[in-house]
Amino acid sequence: MINYWPLLGIALVVVGFALRFNPLLVVAVAAIVTGLLGHMPFLKVLGVLGHGFNENRYVTIVWIILPVVGLLERYGLQEQARNLIGGMRGATTGRLLIVYLAIRQILSALGLTTVAGHPQTVRPLVAPMAIAAAEKQRGELDEETSERVKAMSAATDNVGLFFGEDIFLAIASILLIQGSLASFGIQLTPFQLSMWAIPSAICAFLIHGTRLLLLDRKLARRK
Amino acid sequence: MINLHWLYIFAGAVFAGFAIGSARDPSNAKRWGNAAFWGLLTVSLWFGDFLGDIGNGILVLALVAIAGTHSLGRGTRESTTVEEREASSSRRGNTLFLPALVIPFTAFVGTLLFNYTPLKAAGIIDPKAVTLVLLGTGVILALVICYVWLRPPAFAAVDEGSRLANSIGWAMVLPQMLASLGVIFAAAGVGTTIGALVGAIIPSGSVFLAVLLYALGMVVFTMIMGNAFAAFPVMAAAIGVPILIHQDGGNAGVIGAVGMLSGFCGTLMTPMAANFNIVPAALLELKNQYGVIKLQIPTAIPLLIANIVILYIAGFHL
Numbered sequence: 001m002i003n004y005w006p007l008l009g010i011a012l013v014v015v016g017f018a019l020r021f022n023p024l025l026v027v028a029v030a031a032i033v034t035g036l037l038g039h040m041p042f043l044k045v046l047g048v049l050g051h052g053f054n055e056n057r058y059v060t061i062v063w064i065i066l067p068v069v070g071l072l073e074r075y076g077l078q079e080q081a082r083n084l085i086g087g088m089r090g091a092t093t094g095r096l097l098i099v100y101l102a103i104r105q106i107l108s109a110l111g112l113t114t115v116a117g118h119p120q121t122v123r124p125l126v127a128p129m130a131i132a133a134a135e136k137q138r139g140e141l142d143e144e145t146s147e148r149v150k151a152m153s154a155a156t157d158n159v160g161l162f163f164g165e166d167i168f169l170a171i172a173s174i175l176l177i178q179g180s181l182a183s184f185g186i187q188l189t190p191f192q193l194s195m196w197a198i199p200s201a202i203c204a205f206l207i208h209g210t211r212l213l214l215l216d217r218k219l220a221r222r223k
Numbered sequence: 224m225i226n227l228h229w230l231y232i233f234a235g236a237v238f239a240g241f242a243i244g245s246a247r248d249p250s251n252a253k254r255w256g257n258a259a260f261w262g263l264l265t266v267s268l269w270f271g272d273f274l275g276d277i278g279n280g281i282l283v284l285a286l287v288a289i290a291g292t293h294s295l296g297r298g299t300r301e302s303t304t305v306e307e308r309e310a311s312s313s314r315r316g317n318t319l320f321l322p323a324l325v326i327p328f329t330a331f332v333g334t335l336l337f338n339y340t341p342l343k344a345a346g347i348i349d350p351k352a353v354t355l356v357l358l359g360t361g362v363i364l365a366l367v368i369c370y371v372w373l374r375p376p377a378f379a380a381v382d383e384g385s386r387l388a389n390s391i392g393w394a395m396v397l398p399q400m401l402a403s404l405g406v407i408f409a410a411a412g413v414g415t416t417i418g419a420l421v422g423a424i425i426p427s428g429s430v431f432l433a434v435l436l437y438a439l440g441m442v443v444f445t446m447i448m449g450n451a452f453a454a455f456p457v458m459a460a461a462i463g464v465p466i467l468i469h470q471d472g473g474n475a476g477v478i479g480a481v482g483m484l485s486g487f488c489g490t491l492m493t494p495m496a497a498n499f500n501i502v503p504a505a506l507l508e509l510k511n512q513y514g515v516i517k518l519q520i521p522t523a524i525p526l527l528i529a530n531i532v533i534l535y536i537a538g539f540h541l
Contacts, residue, residue: 010447024287035407045280047277048276052404053403057234064234065362066387066388071366071375072319074302120326154503162487163487
């Protein structure tokens with residue numbers, strides 16, 4: 001008989017996030033409840049949680065970049081990103097982000113996934129450039145528009161990363177697919193997997209690129 | 224050998240800087256909460272391996288208590304005014320980009336050197352840690368260049384780093400917390416339960432419906448776990464291998480690769496994938512913490528449909 005009760009932990013996460021409680025609190029409560037419902041004693045749950053947290057510290061290392069970004073912002077990095085776009089003829093938010101999407105997909109397909117990212121490139125460079133381009137298109141931006149342009153910059157980074165990286169042979173997800181299928185006796189080379197990431201990568205570029213062009217039209221129209 | 228532990232020491236120093244910088248900012252009414260939060264993370268990075276599982280668990284509860292009681296704030300102090308930044312940017316021009324580009328450039332050159340020269344075989348850097356080692360190297364190089372070139376006050380890196388850290392706040396540890404939740408989910412058998420549930424509703428006879436269920440199962444399970452990596456082995460075991468590959472004779476390469484990519488469409492739509500969806504909202508100081516997800520859904524859904532079509536055609540009809 002399968003114990004379905006731990007699934008309640010998932011429901012807790014969904015409800016907690018929807019009601020906008022502090023996400024750290026939601027996750028911790030869900031973790032403890034799930035563990036208890038899975039018949040683990042409290043101290044065991046606490047230990048598994050602590051062990052998991054300690055083993056996953058590498059996830060948090062990326063923030064060592066903040067002092068550099070902050071220092072450069074102090075000396076006008078974001079302002080300079082805006083000036084650069086301001087002086088470029090024909091620069092629009094959509095075109096800029098399409099170029100970024102293509103670069104991000106190609107670099108990821110070459111295995112260079114950590115060359116760009118939200119702290120590395122989006123906050124200091126891409127988002128200020130996209131905002132500057134939008135200001136060229138329609139003057140002063142209202143809050144809703146500037147939120148939209150910034151969020152679209154982050155979204156473009158994600159789409160470019162997710163739908164580029166699997167074309168690279170030695171990326172973690174390809175190795176994971178290869179490993180899981182091998183455990184069922186299905187032997188594939190990384191190439192047999194990564195070649196099938198190409199059609200999806202092209203679709204991702206076309207679909208997200210179209211949305212970026214639509215964003216341009218919206219920026220040009222709503223005055 | 225340079226491994227993750229070196230990075231934990233460096234990262235611990237950076238987080239100690241966030242704690243000191245927060246404590247130094249009188250414009251933040253909750254500065255001691257911030258200092259305690261970053262201080263605890265410093266302890267975790269430096270001494271986590273000596274605290275024991277229960278000790279680490281208590282540390283997690285303390286972090287959650289600080290965040291959950293809204294004891295984190297942010298300062299209003301700006302180190303430079305808009306005019307000063309404008310003046311600095313027009314004086315220095317595009318050379319300001321160079322230190323920012325040092326970090327990606329180090330990652331780029333380092334990855335190439337590591338993969339295509341005998342560096343890998345030399346065993347100086349742990350292959351599992353290589354991307355983070357290159358990130359750390361880039362950060363140190365960029366900091367040195369900034370200090371030599373811009374000559375900021377000694378504490379500038381600490382103050383500016385903690386300014387950004389406090390604007391992101393608790394979101395910085397959410398990805399690590401979610402990874403820990405994943406460990407609990409696995410220990411409590413959530414994955415196998417979901418696999419059994421999905422496996423029980425498999426439609427028989429229709430290849431298309433089986434493809435649809437496989438792709439949607441990847442999406443839903445990825446949205447729950449925040450990570451397609453956790454979903455793939457479960458869905459492969461429930462539908463991918465027994466039904467699509469063995470029973471219906473699909474192309475295993477397509478089923479594997481495009482199944483994973485269907486999961487990535489789910490990653491675009493879930494707050495559980497915090498480092499991609501929630502952290503950037505905090506990093507870009509968006510009013511709506513779900514602003515990035517909201518904009519990704521109209522890309523994710525057509526892309527999911529495209530992936531289902533690719534699975535069906537390339538998997539079974541080519």
